[in-house]
Amino acid sequence: xxxxxxxxxxxxxxxxxxxxxxxxxxxxxxxxxVGWFRQGPGKEREFLAVAGWTNGGAYYSDNVxxxxxxxxxxxxxxxxxxxxxxxxxxxxxxxxxxxxPGIDYYSPHDYPYWGQGTxxxxxx
Numbered sequence: 001x002x003x004x005x006x007x008x009x010x011x012x013x014x015x016x017x018x019x020x021x022x023x024x025x026x027x028x029x030x031x032x033x034v035g036w037f038r039q040g041p042g043k044e045r046e047f048l049a050v051a052g053w054t055n056g057g058a059y060y061s062d063n064v065x066x067x068x069x070x071x072x073x074x075x076x077x078x079x080x081x082x083x084x085x086x087x088x089x090x091x092x093x094x095x096x097x098x099x100x101p102g103i104d105y106y107s108p109h110d111y112p113y114w115g116q117g118t119x120x121x122x123x124x
Contacts, residue, residue, distance in 0.1 A: 002026030002098050002113050004034075009094060009118030016086050020118060022079040022096030030054065033099055034079040036070060037108055038092035038120075045095070049081065050105040059105060086122045093117040 008020040022034060035050035049070040051058040058070050069082040079096060095118075097111035104110045 002029050002032060004096050004098060004113060004115035006094060006096050006115040006118040009120045011121045011123060012086055014087055014122055014124050016122075017082070017084045018086060018120060020081040020083070020094055020096075020120070022081075022115060024077050024079065024096075024098060029077060029098075030074065031100070032113075033101060033103075033105060034072070035097050035099065035105060035111060036068075036079075036081045036094065037097060038090075038094045039117075040089075040092040043092075045108045046092075047106045047108065048094075051079065052101070061106075083120075086120075088122045088124045090122050091120060093119050 003025050005023045012018050030053040033052050036048040037045050039045040047061050048064050049060045051070045053072050067085050071080045096115050098113040099111040
């Protein structure tokens with residue numbers, strides 16, 4: 001079992017940037033893929049990006065490709081989500097989640113481990 005803690009969410013103006021962090025701990029944490037999701041008010045949880053620790057591969061939702069970048073820092077057991085050119089529609093609670101290789105990375109239901117979330121608010 002692994003534990004995840006998100007941080008970095010805050011109020012930011014439209015057009016600005018923000019970097020979220022996801023600290024992961026637990027045995028064999030590097031065997032998990034880590035995904036970022038968000039959930040806005042009255043909306044379903046939405047996939048944003050996912051990455052593994054060893055092969056450098058990453059996958060993105062079409063909604064954020066080119067604006068958001070996921071990266072991993074093994075020494076700090078942390079996964080980042082760099083978000084640029086933020087828009088008011090990006091306002092949401094952002095979550096990181098961990099799942100084993102082979103799951104449907106786009107489906108939140110396939111991730112067994114979740115952080116508590118961090119709030120991002122983008123003002124216009």
